[in-house]
Ligand SMILES: O=P(O)(O)OC[C@H]1O[C@H](OP(=O)(O)OP(=O)(O)O)[C@H](O)[C@@H]1O
């Protein structure tokens with residue numbers, strides 16, 4: 090399949106335009122600000138998908154945070170998940186700190202679960218999850234829920250606003266779902 094923006098847009102439905110995505114992120118920022126005010130949390134973005142969401146969320150937060158990132162990939166630039174590969178673990182001190190995990194999508198939850206469990210093993214005082222989107226199905230790993238949810242998406246492959254299709258289209262400003 091070719092991956093020009095035009096070809097991808099023709100093969101997909103727009104779920105949320107840029108305004109809708111950013112309004113949802115701004116609503117999340119308000120809740121997170123209240124919960125973390127005065128705590129100087131580690132703001133841990135999951136790369137690559139979380140980068141656009143993380144940037145917008147951080148700029149809207151209005152509280153001081155320490156930035157860091159992890160790079161863990163399960164999809165390896167493809168559209169089906171497999172084993173999780175850690176490409177970078179965080180450099181920030183996690184022990185004794187509150188952590189906010191920031192990711193573009195909670196799908197089956199394996200990625201966020203692995204990172205959350207790792208942070209807990211490092212001695213984080215609390216680990217909260219901010220997911221820009223949550224996919225609607227019943228295949229999520231048990232016990233994993235996002236504390237802050239931006240938007241829900243259907244059980245289809247989605248892309249845009251950080252989310253890729255075979256490493257294309259992350260920088261489309263809206264969120265799209267491939268047609269079935
Ligand atoms: O809930 P899951 O089923 O584990 O899937 C969600 C993960 O999949 C994507 O990452 P991916 O591995 O594609 O890497 P990327 O962030 O570089 O796109 C996305 O950014 C999430 O981290």
Ligand SMILES: Nc1nc2[nH]cnc2c(=O)[nH]1
Nearest residue numbers: 196245246247248252253
């Ligand atoms: N881009 C993208 N990444 C994912 N990771 C898990 N599910 C998805 C999805 O639907 N789209």
